[in-house]
Amino acid sequence: MPHLYVEYSANLPGLPEQQMLTELVSAVCSHPSIVDEFDVKGRIAATQQYVIGTGAGPRGFIHADLRLLSGRTPEAKKELSDLIAEVLRRLTPHPMGMLVQVSVEITDMDRASYHKSKL
Amino acid sequence: MPHLYVEYSANLPGLPEQQMLTELVSAVCSHPSIVDEFDVKGRIAATQQYVIGTGAGPRGFIHADLRLLSGRTPEAKKELSDLIAEVLRRLTPHPMGMLVQVSVEITDMDRASYHKSKL
Amino acid sequence: MPHLYVEYSANLPGLPEQQMLTELVSAVCSHPSIVDEFDVKGRIAATQQYVIGTGAGPRGFIHADLRLLSGRTPEAKKELSDLIAEVLRRLTPHPMGMLVQVSVEITDMDRASYHKSKL
Numbered sequence: 109m110p111h112l113y114v115e116y117s118a119n120l121p122g123l124p125e126q127q128m129l130t131e132l133v134s135a136v137c138s139h140p141s142i143v144d145e146f147d148v149k150g151r152i153a154a155t156q157q158y159v160i161g162t163g164a165g166p167r168g169f170i171h172a173d174l175r176l177l178s179g180r181t182p183e184a185k186k187e188l189s190d191l192i193a194e195v196l197r198r199l200t201p202h203p204m205g206m207l208v209q210v211s212v213e214i215t216d217m218d219r220a221s222y223h224k225s226k227l
Numbered sequence: 228m229p230h231l232y233v234e235y236s237a238n239l240p241g242l243p244e245q246q247m248l249t250e251l252v253s254a255v256c257s258h259p260s261i262v263d264e265f266d267v268k269g270r271i272a273a274t275q276q277y278v279i280g281t282g283a284g285p286r287g288f289i290h291a292d293l294r295l296l297s298g299r300t301p302e303a304k305k306e307l308s309d310l311i312a313e314v315l316r317r318l319t320p321h322p323m324g325m326l327v328q329v330s331v332e333i334t335d336m337d338r339a340s341y342h343k344s345k346l
Numbered sequence: 347m348p349h350l351y352v353e354y355s356a357n358l359p360g361l362p363e364q365q366m367l368t369e370l371v372s373a374v375c376s377h378p379s380i381v382d383e384f385d386v387k388g389r390i391a392a393t394q395q396y397v398i399g400t401g402a403g404p405r406g407f408i409h410a411d412l413r414l415l416s417g418r419t420p421e422a423k424k425e426l427s428d429l430i431a432e433v434l435r436r437l438t439p440h441p442m443g444m445l446v447q448v449s450v451e452i453t454d455m456d457r458a459s460y461h462k463s464k465l
Contacts, residue, residue: 185459202465212461221304223331227321264399340423342450346440
């Protein structure tokens with residue numbers, strides 16, 4: 109059931125969307141808390157309209173949100189966050205003179221009301 | 228205040244976006260825990276760039292997130308999740324040979340800080 | 347680390363996206379609980395495919411979600427919600443005869459597993 113959402117400011121040209129997503133999904137699947145690789149669904153999109161803070165100078169960001177069914181330990185969540193951050197940091201371009209923020213958020217989804225099935 | 232977000236992989240051509248959303252909003256509004264039909268705001272969008280797991284073979288997904296003000300019972304949340312899943316399962320195309328995942332998530336929104344008004 | 351997401355129904359032409367986002371980010375940064383202006387990342391997008399309730403008549407909406415690291419007081423969250431709502435209400439067009447809903451949600455992000463770094 110993990111859902112992974114990646115979004116980044118559109119001023120990071122050349123970001124390898126498909127490669128990044130493939131590596132992120134592999135990284136998440138490599139963690140022992142993930143039972144079925146099939147369940148990991150990743151998406152990536154560039155954000156066209158954004159504002160980063162109030163200061164001057166070129167700025168960019170990339171942000172990932174991994175949504176997991178509730179019940180993972182804090183340690184597992186931190187490890188997953190670190191695995192994701194490693195890929196983001198390695199594959200995100202940082203144009204000269206631009207400050208690029210990287211962030212990862214792990215979100216619990218309510219297990220009791222979660223529906224999952226296949227067609 | 229309920230907010231409903233539906234997203235699906237762009238390899239499900241022919242998915243009837245408007246009909247699905249209309250039926251989903253009706254289904255949510257039919258639940259006794261929803262007081263005002265006006266409050267139910269649904270959106271749907273196809274996701275262009277996605278990766279599903281690490282295995283081979285054609286795969287697709289559709290996912291709904293219903294965001295409700297905190298305070299609903301676990302039973303109400305499960306019922307709403309089931310109502311949504313029924314519509315998704317009925318109206319999502321499943322191309323031959325493709326495994327399509329259907330999932331529904333119910334999310335609590337913090338009631339104390341929620342703002343709601345009309346213009 | 348605050349992330350701000352604004353989305354609105356595409357039937358509100360003339361909504362000043364860039365100005366609204368700039369004012370929203372300034373408003374959030376003005377709150378004493380926000381330490382570094384650089385951290386506030388705002389996005390805005392129009393939603394093309396939406397359904398609002400089951401009733402007739404033209405309807406629109408604008409919704410903001412502010413995601414904060416967990417630990418803010420309920421008072422701080424309410425104040426941030428009010429600051430955001432003020433900007434939304436002031437800058438959202440309301441076409442004649444249309445009922446436009448304005449809402450703001452404050453979401454806690456899990457602090458322990460949050461990753462933040464710069465490139």
